Amino acid sequence: MKKAVVLYSGGLDSTTCLAIARSEGFEPYAMSFAYGQRHQAELKVAREYAREMGAQDHMLVDFDLRKIGGSALTSAIDVPKDGVGSDIPVTYVPARNTIFLSFALGWAEVLRSFDIYIGVNALDYSGYPDCRPEYIAAFETLANLATKAAVEGTGQYRIHTPLIHLTKAEIIRRGVALGVDYGKTHFCYDPTPEALACGRCDSCRLRLKGFAEAGVKDPVRYAVRGEE
């Protein structure tokens, strides 16, 4: 079985992405990051659920993007709760996907894997520059110049983005079909002290809208259910 490195946060998108990698015949190696994000609940979930979802191994890489700042997810900027806007959101973390993909590339090289999965989505996160198809294509080009395998001609890296053109509803339907238990996926930018999802941040709103459109009941518990 061919190996694939899957960027995996324990959230809805990356959990679905892991299930898709497996369904496409890869042995998934899940990679998560503790980067100083506000709440680390997602990492606990990621650790517990990665193996259950069929990951062969799970690696947690630890660094602190709070030193760099510039995002509501890693600094003192407030997480917005008044709806999804059209500008680049303050929850955008400078260079985050580039950093994540770089570590994935390093692990892939050591594993002799040429396949990296990342659950970026260009519809819901159109404001994030590093979720766009042209960005992913540029990283793939880079990967094929950056590595030993590139020089030695032993393989071609491919960055898989199976969710990039799917709506949240389509992602959820796809995951349900593959047996993903969405009760175990965590995703809220600003959970309550009781670990309930806030129901009002961008991530909660997009998720609730997705479940509503998919006609699937969201098993997660919310403090408030946004605009529902």
Place this chain on the structure above:
Amino acid sequence: MKKAVVLYSGGLDSTTCLAIARSEGFEPYAMSFAYGQRHQAELKVAREYAREMGAQDHMLVDFDLRKIGGSALTSAIDVPKDGVGSDIPVTYVPARNTIFLSFALGWAEVLRSFDIYIGVNALDYSGYPDCRPEYIAAFETLANLATKAAVEGTGQYRIHTPLIHLTKAEIIRRGVALGVDYGKTHFCYDPTPEALACGRCDSCRLRLKGFAEAGVKDPVRYAVRGEE
């Protein structure tokens, strides 16, 4: 003054690179990495010398590439001491420059800087895929797609590689002209317990050859002076 992020290890090349960035009119922001490299002496030097060399700020980013492995610099593979070969050396660290440049890009974005300096060299390190001009060009393309500024059109990132086509002797002459004190630059892959440079690893051999060719006395103390 325009800001530039300078990748800075405290070694000969990156110290010269920092001096060049300053001489080219930039206010340097030095960035170093504790990535689980065998010896951390270079980080101590980096911390002490960055400000002295005119850096406005110095950021140390901490993560552990030993988890990923695959290199003599981060795992139990022996550092070779029998001369510089033509293959990709075992001291190559998978995706290291991609990871370094990704963090530099994140910091640059927060600083509103569009200039990143990296002291890669395509002559002495021709075996490293991520020291080649085509790799650097691909990262520059990526940077201009990865960031807010790319989407908003407020600036163009440039990856500066002032050493890329210089011989070690030329780098040393350039640094001496800019006032670099090479007695403070550390670089050996495998120093002795007394913190003497080994004189036999690739890095020591290339440095000693460079100083000999430049006709400059190397102020660093060696255990053995390679093939001299």
